[in-house]
Amino acid sequence: MAQASASYHHGDLRAACLRAARELLEEDGGAALSVRAVARRAGVSPTAPYRHYPDRESLVSALAAEGYRELAGYLAAAHPSPETVDDLAAIAVAYVRFAIEHPAMFRVMFAEPCDPNDAERVAATAAITEYVVDIVRRAFPGAESAEALATAVWAFVHGLAFLHLDGKLDASTPELVSEQVGSAVRALFSASPVTSQSAAAQTPRTAPA
Numbered sequence: 001m002a003q004a005s006a007s008y009h010h011g012d013l014r015a016a017c018l019r020a021a022r023e024l025l026e027e028d029g030g031a032a033l034s035v036r037a038v039a040r041r042a043g044v045s046p047t048a049p050y051r052h053y054p055d056r057e058s059l060v061s062a063l064a065a066e067g068y069r070e071l072a073g074y075l076a077a078a079h080p081s082p083e084t085v086d087d088l089a090a091i092a093v094a095y096v097r098f099a100i101e102h103p104a105m106f107r108v109m110f111a112e113p114c115d116p117n118d119a120e121r122v123a124a125t126a127a128i129t130e131y132v133v134d135i136v137r138r139a140f141p142g143a144e145s146a147e148a149l150a151t152a153v154w155a156f157v158h159g160l161a162f163l164h165l166d167g168k169l170d171a172s173t174p175e176l177v178s179e180q181v182g183s184a185v186r187a188l189f190s191a192s193p194v195t196s197q198s199a200a201a202q203t204p205r206t207a208p209a
Contacts, residue, residue, distance in 0.1 A: 068124035
């Protein structure tokens, strides 16, 4: 694998460090990430990366922001203008497939401590959130709260992603993943809720003693 230091001579230390961090992440997972390890991989002095990444959390935040942007592009490629439950299922499949194809990055994005005030990460996260809310508004125009429903949809699909990542659901083939996730989303939104009133109406009354 080409070393990040090969491109450092262009003068972009920040990009070289981020590229080195991505290489380490993909090779050995999040445990390999440290500012000093990035410096070694980038071929710079041990203190050089601290100009841009003062600690591990800031480095993880930059990686997470990159991951969120990649995820947004991945989802947009799955369906250009989702409007139906089937379209939503296709987006959900893409989300889970991204997690399976980029497990270390996905865990950095959602399971690693990071800087909550990092502007780049906050902006990238907000863009994903707005994207999900927009999908829900179009797929469920009568929803009482698109924001609340978007949170529920995201949580549901996110749970499916980690169930596949952690081996609780079979991820042996892309086709199987697509079938499992698509079926789960369609089943969730095709289910007819039973309200308390309708349930009460169906409950036989006991004759008074």
